[in-house]
Amino acid sequence: MNISALQKERAKYQPKLPKSLNGTVKLVEGVKTESVADQKEIEELFPNTYGMPLISFEEGSDAKENAPVNVGVILSGGQAPGGHNVISGIFDGIKSINPASRLFGFLGGPGGLVDHKYIELTADIIDEYRNTGGFDIIGSGRTKLEETAQFDKGLEVARELGLNALVVIGGDDSNTNACVLAEYYASINAGVQVIGCPKTIDGDLKNEMIETSFGFDTATKVYSELIGNIQRDANSAKKYWHFIKLMGRSASHIGLECALKTQPNITLISEEVAEKKQTLSEVVNYMADIVVNRAENGDNFGVALIPEGLVEFIPEMKTLISELNDLLAEGSLKEKEFKHLKKSHRLTWVAEHITPKSAKVFKSLPNGIATQLTLDRDPHGNVQVSLIETEKLLGEMVKERLEELKKAGKFSGKFGTQYHFFGYEGRCAAPSNFDADYCYSLGYTASVLISDGKTGYMSSVRNLTAPAEDWIAGGVPITMMMNMEKRHGHMKPVIQKALVELDGAPYKYFVSKRGEWALHTHFVYPGPIQYFGPSEVCDPTTETLKLEQS
Ligand code: FBP
Numbered sequence: 001m002n003i004s005a006l007q008k009e010r011a012k013y014q015p016k017l018p019k020s021l022n023g024t025v026k027l028v029e030g031v032k033t034e035s036v037a038d039q040k041e042i043e044e045l046f047p048n049t050y051g052m053p054l055i056s057f058e059e060g061s062d063a064k065e066n067a068p069v070n071v072g073v074i075l076s077g078g079q080a081p082g083g084h085n086v087i088s089g090i091f092d093g094i095k096s097i098n099p100a101s102r103l104f105g106f107l108g109g110p111g112g113l114v115d116h117k118y119i120e121l122t123a124d125i126i127d128e129y130r131n132t133g134g135f136d137i138i139g140s141g142r143t144k145l146e147e148t149a150q151f152d153k154g155l156e157v158a159r160e161l162g163l164n165a166l167v168v169i170g171g172d173d174s175n176t177n178a179c180v181l182a183e184y185y186a187s188i189n190a191g192v193q194v195i196g197c198p199k200t201i202d203g204d205l206k207n208e209m210i211e212t213s214f215g216f217d218t219a220t221k222v223y224s225e226l227i228g229n230i231q232r233d234a235n236s237a238k239k240y241w242h243f244i245k246l247m248g249r250s251a252s253h254i255g256l257e258c259a260l261k262t263q264p265n266i267t268l269i270s271e272e273v274a275e276k277k278q279t280l281s282e283v284v285n286y287m288a289d290i291v292v293n294r295a296e297n298g299d300n301f302g303v304a305l306i307p308e309g310l311v312e313f314i315p316e317m318k319t320l321i322s323e324l325n326d327l328l329a330e331g332s333l334k335e336k337e338f339k340h341l342k343k344s345h346r347l348t349w350v351a352e353h354i355t356p357k358s359a360k361v362f363k364s365l366p367n368g369i370a371t372q373l374t375l376d377r378d379p380h381g382n383v384q385v386s387l388i389e390t391e392k393l394l395g396e397m398v399k400e401r402l403e404e405l406k407k408a409g410k411f412s413g414k415f416g417t418q419y420h421f422f423g424y425e426g427r428c429a430a431p432s433n434f435d436a437d438y439c440y441s442l443g444y445t446a447s448v449l450i451s452d453g454k455t456g457y458m459s460s461v462r463n464l465t466a467p468a469e470d471w472i473a474g475g476v477p478i479t480m481m482m483n484m485e486k487r488h489g490h491m492k493p494v495i496q497k498a499l500v501e502l503d504g505a506p507y508k509y510f511v512s513k514r515g516e517w518a519l520h521t522h523f524v525y526p527g528p529i530q531y532f533g534p535s536e537v538c539d540p541t542t543e544t545l546k547l548e549q550s
Helices: 005-011 039-045 083-097 123-129 148-160 172-187 216-237 253-262 270-275 280-296 315-327 333-340 343-352 356-364 367-373 390-407 433-451 505-519 543-549
Strands: 025-032 053-059 070-075 102-106 118-120 165-170 193-198 241-246 302-307 417-422 457-462 472-477 482-487 490-495
Touching (some): 039 482, 039 490, 053 433, 083 102, 083 165, 083 433, 165 172, 193 433, 216 241, 216 302, 216 417, 216 433, 253 302, 280 302, 280 390, 302 390, 315 333, 343 356, 343 367, 356 367, 367 390, 505 543
Parallel strands (some): 165 193, 241 302
Antiparallel strands (some): 102 118
């Protein structure tokens, strides 16, 4: 493999571990858990993995002989910086348990388990990928693991390889499926444990026991560097409004974190839009007013951050999207009918097959956006919001509004736009020190849970604003994070997605500052991630975590 001088140096970085993982580990069982909601239903669905205790690790004293373990690892869903370090953490963890332990990687995501596609991850392979971004060591995929037939196919290869456990590295949906798999294997005494690891740049897999998902730190640092660069350009040329859409399929954590780091003029928070039940035109008016106010100061430039998931949080759009999800559900008769139509007839057909209220909203959208809403759903049945050009929709609508204001003599400035979408730029970045350490610790934690025979747990590493040696590692039963939600028209047990909390410290701080940031130019230019240098520059994690834990 050709590598740069930076990569060469970075490969030597030894990720930091919590002190409880640095020697012999003692497992301490805490209180029994229950699910966040719908306890009765979840308990009935998960009789073997419900109610298990929280687990924390402490430094142990008696070194005991451990049997070797064979582990299979799966990367699931969108890439997130640090995935390779989770795998190297598992590898080093199981080797420290017993050098005869072996690690197998399933290729191309959960589908690799079902199709029996795997490689053995040996020391040579692992060493090539330490501290690098990407998921290319084994690849990822979005195949849903949820059918018993798939679980049985997985069990065949697990038996062939003598696997004691599978580690599923994924977001809320993948970990939900990991939990279903753990329950199934436990119910048939398959002898294969399943452990989850919290991954997603979106930052929405978090709760009391999972302070953040890995990748969020690095991805937001990369986006903030880019936003800062654009802000500096905007403030130099003083002629454009930059509308920047930021990845994050549902929650606005990425937008909020980037706003806290860079202080742009406008940041939309989807959860606030939903809470205030704002219409699309109210959102547009809010943005246009800021453009007008800045223009009055002679500032015909600015930067606006738009969360990728916004359209689903505008109530009228949410209703429309949910009707479209039902209408165009994969494999349904209606979807087949839709796909057989000429492209030019599709939008009219859709408008005729949804409620009149939604049809009105659908017809009011520019054709390009309406078409984007009808494109293929993702494997979980959701609209692929990353394909919707919300930044252009808003830019065009703000322009129209400003023209109206101009006619009414209320705006005399200029409004030139540039559009950007930052998502893929950050998902495979070389992990920051924080993500390198956090991921390695999550992987190492998984190995300890496996060695102790646990199943249905997620690796949990907490106290993350403290130095890594003081982090608290352990395991949290996945059922603890679950509630019942409607998916594809049926109630299903799923891990509750964490949206931005409007009474949380990060959002409140943002609200206290955004008026000032809107009118004045108080941009911050964070610059690139630093891997070498003083700890206060290289090691700190997100503003979100700092505010949450301060
Ligand atoms: P995960 O939830 O699987 O981590 O993926 C998150 C994400 O990066 C979203 O932010 C984005 O909407 C989506 O993946 C894009 O998916 P794809 O990689 O399939 O284009």
